[in-house]
Amino acid sequence: MNTVSDNQQALDGLLKREWKMLIGGELVGSLSGETMATASPHDGRHLADVPLAGTDDVNRAVDAAKAAFPSWRDTPLVERAALVRIFADKLQERSQDLGLLDAADVGNPVTAMVGDVNIAAEMLRYQAGVAFEVKGSTLPSPNRNWLVTRREPYGVVGRIVAYNHPIMFAASKIGAPVVMGNTLVLKAPDQAPLSTLLLAEIVREVFPPGVVNLVTGTGAITGDALVKHPDVKRLSLVGSVETGRRVQAAAASVGVKQISLELGGKNPMIVCPDADIESVIQGAASGMNCHWCQGQSCGSITRLFLHEDIHDAVLEGLVTRLRSIQIGDPLDPTTQMGCLVSQQQYDKVAGYVQAGKDDGARLVTGGGRPRGAQYEDGFFVEPTVFADVNMGMRIAREEIFGPVLSVLKWRDLNSVIEQANGLSYGLTGAVWTNDIKTALTVAGELDAGYVWINGTGSHYLGAPFSGHRNSGTDSEEGIEELQSYTQLKTVSIAL
Structure with missing residues (x-):
C-alpha cells in the first residue's frame, strides 16, 4: 500500500x-x-x-x-x-x-x-x-x-x-x-x-x-x-x-x-421494531456515505425514521459507529472520510447545522470541524446526527449534501410513510424489517425511484437508477x- x-x-x-x-x-x-x-x-x-x-x-x-x-x-x-x-x-x-x-x-x-x-x-x-x-x-x-x-x-x-x-x-x-x-x-x-x-x-x-x-x-x-x-x-x-x-x-x-x-434527494430510511439493531446501525452509517464522499451524494440516507421501541438503542450504537470513522488527509490510504469540496459547501453545511439547533433539534454528535491542527486548513465536518427532529424543521426538509443525518421517531406505519413521501424529492428510500409483507408494502408505498429492503447505498449493474418527482x-x-x-x-x- x-x-x-x-x-x-x-x-x-x-x-x-x-x-x-x-x-x-x-x-x-x-x-x-x-x-x-x-x-x-x-x-x-x-x-x-x-x-x-x-x-x-x-x-x-x-x-x-x-x-x-x-x-x-x-x-x-x-x-x-x-x-x-x-x-x-x-x-x-x-x-x-x-x-x-x-x-x-x-x-x-x-x-x-x-x-x-x-x-x-x-x-x-x-x-x-x-x-x-x-x-x-x-x-x-x-x-x-x-x-x-x-x-x-x-x-x-x-x-x-x-x-x-x-x-x-x-x-x-x-x-x-x-x-x-x-x-x-x-x-x-x-x-x-x-x-x-x-x-x-x-x-x-x-x-x-x-x-x-x-x-x-x-x-x-x-x-x-x-x-x-x-x-x-x-x-x-x-x-x-x-x-x-x-x-x-x-x-x-x-x-x-x-x-x-x-x-437531489432527501432520502428516508424507515426502521421497523423487528429489525436487527446491529444491522440497522451498520446500514444507517453506510447509507450516510461518509466513507465515500462525506455525505455529498444525492442518494445518501439523510432522514432516519426509527420506531420508538428501538430508537434509543439504534441511536446510541450509530453515534458510537460514526465517532470511530477515521477522518484525515484524502491522500492517506487509511483515511475513511475526507473533506467537503469547497468553502461554499462547507458554509452551506454549517448553516444547516445551525438551523437544526435553532429549530430545536438535539445535536447528538458532530456538528463542526474535528479537533486538531491537521483539520484547520481544510473543509472538514464531522459526521453529524440530530435527534428529536420533526418534519417542520429545515434539516428534515431540505437537501444538505453533507454528512448530516436527521433522526425522527415514529409509532404508526401509515403516518411514517406519509412523512417519508411528504417532500418533493423521490430519489431513494429504504425499509428495514424481517416481515416480508411489511417490507414489500412499504417498498411499494415509498414514492422513490430506488428502494432498498434491509440495505442502503448499493448499486448493481443492470439495475436502473432513477428519481421520481423533483429528483x-x-x-x-x-x-x-x-x-x-x-x-x-x-x-x-x-x-
Whole structure:
C-alpha cells in the first residue's frame, strides 16, 4: 500500500503538465486563453489552472462532434462496443493516477476514488455488452405490410456531470451514448475538473477524433452554451434540483430537447421494531456515505425514521459507529472520510447545522470541524446526527449534501410513510424489517425511484437508477439508459 508521501509525490508528478481540453481529437486550451484555478479542499493548495471554455469553445466542440457523427453512426456496433471495452481497460490502467487527482481535487478518500475508476470500468463493459440487446420490433399489420421499428442515435449528445464522483461520472457517462452511435460533448464539474482532463488523454488514444469531446469551465458560461446549442438535441445532467430546473428552462428557450436528469434527494430510511439493531446501525452509517464522499451524494440516507421501541438503542450504537470513522488527509490510504469540496459547501453545511439547533433539534454528535491542527486548513465536518427532529424543521426538509443525518421517531406505519413521501424529492428510500409483507408494502408505498429492503447505498449493474418527482427523469445504469440515447422510428414496408 502506498503511503501519504508516496501519493503526494505521485500527485506532484501528475500536476506537472499543461492541462488541456479534448476537442476534435486534439488537446487544446480555450480560444480566449482564459483559465480557472482549482485548489485542494484539504489544505488550500493551488493544484492547477485549467481552460475556461467559452461559447466559441463549446461551438467548436459541438462542430467536431457533429462532423464525426455520420462516420461513427455507420461504424458497426461490434466495433463501437470493442472500443468501449478497450477504453475501460485503459481507464483501469490509470486508476491510481485518476484516483489521486480526484482525492486532491474534491477531497474524497483516495482509496474510494480508485474504487470509483473500477466501478466506471465495470459499467463501461456492461454497456458494451448490453448494447446488442437494444433492438427494434416487428409489429402486427392490418394488411400484408410489414411494420418494423428501429432505434437510431440522436447525433450530438451533451452531458454535464457532478463533482462528488468526478471520474466515475465522466468516464461511465461516455459509454451509453457513444456505444449507441452518438457523438458526445461532456462538461467536467466546475469544482473538480482534473481527472476529466487526464481522461481526455485516454479518450484520445481510443476513439476517433470528435467522437468524444471533453471541456472544462463554469456552469454559467460553458454549461449554458452546451445546453442552448441548437445542434445538441439530447442532454443529461447530474446535479441539484435547482440546476436541473435551470437546464430545462434554458434548453426549452431554444428548442425541444430530450433531457435526462439525476437530481437531489432527501432520502428516508424507515426502521421497523423487528429489525436487527446491529444491522440497522451498520446500514444507517453506510447509507450516510461518509466513507465515500462525506455525505455529498444525492442518494445518501439523510432522514432516519426509527420506531420508538428501538430508537434509543439504534441511536446510541450509530453515534458510537460514526465517532470511530477515521477522518484525515484524502491522500492517506487509511483515511475513511475526507473533506467537503469547497468553502461554499462547507458554509452551506454549517448553516444547516445551525438551523437544526435553532429549530430545536438535539445535536447528538458532530456538528463542526474535528479537533486538531491537521483539520484547520481544510473543509472538514464531522459526521453529524440530530435527534428529536420533526418534519417542520429545515434539516428534515431540505437537501444538505453533507454528512448530516436527521433522526425522527415514529409509532404508526401509515403516518411514517406519509412523512417519508411528504417532500418533493423521490430519489431513494429504504425499509428495514424481517416481515416480508411489511417490507414489500412499504417498498411499494415509498414514492422513490430506488428502494432498498434491509440495505442502503448499493448499486448493481443492470439495475436502473432513477428519481421520481423533483429528483429526476429517466433511468441510468441499466439497459434503459442505452435505449434513452436512441430515437424510435417506425418503418412501414408495403409488399
